[in-house]
Amino acid sequence: MNENKVLIVDGMALLFRAYFAQSYSARRLEDGTPTNAIFGFFQYFFDAVNQFQPTHVVCCWDMGSKTFRSDLYSNYKANRPSAPEDLIPQFSLVKDVVAALQIPNIGLEGYEADDCIGTVSKRFSNLGHVYVLTGDQDMLQLVDERIHVIIMKKGRSNYAVYDLDFLKVDKGIHPFQVIEMKGLTGDTSDNYPGVKGIGEKTALKLLSEYESIDGILSNLNLLPKSIKAKIESDLEMLHLSRTLARINIEVPIECSFDECLWEVNLESATMLFEKYRLTSLLKMIG
Known part of the structure; x- marks a missing residue:
């Protein structure tokens, strides 16, 4: 059958x-x-x-x-x-x-x-x-x-x-990373912002290197200063955006x-x- x-x-x-x-x-x-x-x-x-x-x-x-x-x-x-x-x-x-x-x-x-x-x-x-x-x-x-x-x-x-x-x-991503991407970049059609100033290219690079948002947050000190600052100033929205995307x-x-x-x-x-x-x-x- x-x-x-x-x-x-x-x-x-x-x-x-x-x-x-x-x-x-x-x-x-x-x-x-x-x-x-x-x-x-x-x-x-x-x-x-x-x-x-x-x-x-x-x-x-x-x-x-x-x-x-x-x-x-x-x-x-x-x-x-x-x-x-x-x-x-x-x-x-x-x-x-x-x-x-x-x-x-x-x-x-x-x-x-x-x-x-x-x-x-x-x-x-x-x-x-x-x-x-x-x-x-x-x-x-x-x-x-x-x-x-x-x-x-x-x-x-x-x-x-x-x-x-x-x-x-x-x-260039695994299925679970679709959610991580949206956490970082937000979603204009659903109207949530993600991390201000982080676009798809940066998000892809971060995820290929650290796999997930948790991986990125564990390695904040290794990130370029400008990206570290963007993430730190938008942590709450980062977590919320990931929740909305899931x-x-x-x-x-x-x-x-x-x-x-x-x-x-x-x-x-x-x-x-x-x-x-x-x-x-x-x-x-x-």
């Missing part, structure tokens, strides 16, 4: 990408409800299913902006603009269509989709090879022997698939492996796909 292959979809990453790729499209239902992002979402989704041929599929979602990270740091993601007006009604509709394909929708108040993805990845990697479909480089910290991260690139069916080797070749892999979510089996009931899916005028996509189900 072939080994199980689990595809874990970062729902928001796909939906936002689809919205901006399809924003020129005027797809709407009769009542005026926009469906352009949903249409694009399932194009991306079926592309990935056809390419990676999973036996199991699950979709993870953010559940509102308040999470344990915003409790730790009030400016966390505070720079994010509101979702486009046209996209808002599509948030719940897309989940209905995902559910019609008998794919579990997973999300938990207080946690980000990343945390749910991390938890499910680690749990299911004992049962098969896991592939995480996302556009978010933070997910690279999850890579291990049995977890691959598929970063969506520009255009359809264009992926960078990270395993341990490719991560080392492409980024994906929580112990989220209390319920999801059994069998629920995630990829078996489309075309009859029930067709009804909903017709209702949302998405039937042309069903031919993509191999």
Whole structure:
């Protein structure tokens, strides 16, 4: 029997990408409800299913902006603009269509989709090879022997698939160092600063030499004076940034492996796909 292959979809990453790729499209239902992002979402989704041929599929979602990270740091993601007006009604509709394909929708108040993805990845990697479909480089910290991260690139069916080797070749780091990098450099898209004045190049050099933030802190006296001073004056933010960057892999979510089996009931899916005028996509189900 072939080994199980689990595809874990970062729902928001796909939906936002689809919205901006399809924003020129005027797809709407009769009542005026926009469906352009949903249409694009399932194009991306079926592309990935056809390419990676999973036996199991699950979709993870953010559940509102308040999470344990915003409790730790009030400016966390505070720079994010509101979702486009046209996209808002599509948030719940897309989940209905995902559910019609008998794919579990997973999300938990207080946690980000990343945390749910991390938890499910680690749990299911004992049962098969896991592939995480996302556009978010933070997910690279999850890579291990049995977890691959598929970063969506520009255009359809264009992926960078990270395993341990490719991560080392492409980024020059090990998975745990993704977190250490963010501790040092911060993350502009999530709006936390790291250590003021330390960029990617310096962070990479420090990590290749001392492996981790703890290693760097144990060897502060060996560092060039200017770098030592930067780190010392921003110690609190260094530790906080590392905490914000770390994906929580112990989220209390319920999801059994069998629920995630990829078996489309075309009859029930067709009804909903017709209702949302998405039937042309069903031919993509191999």
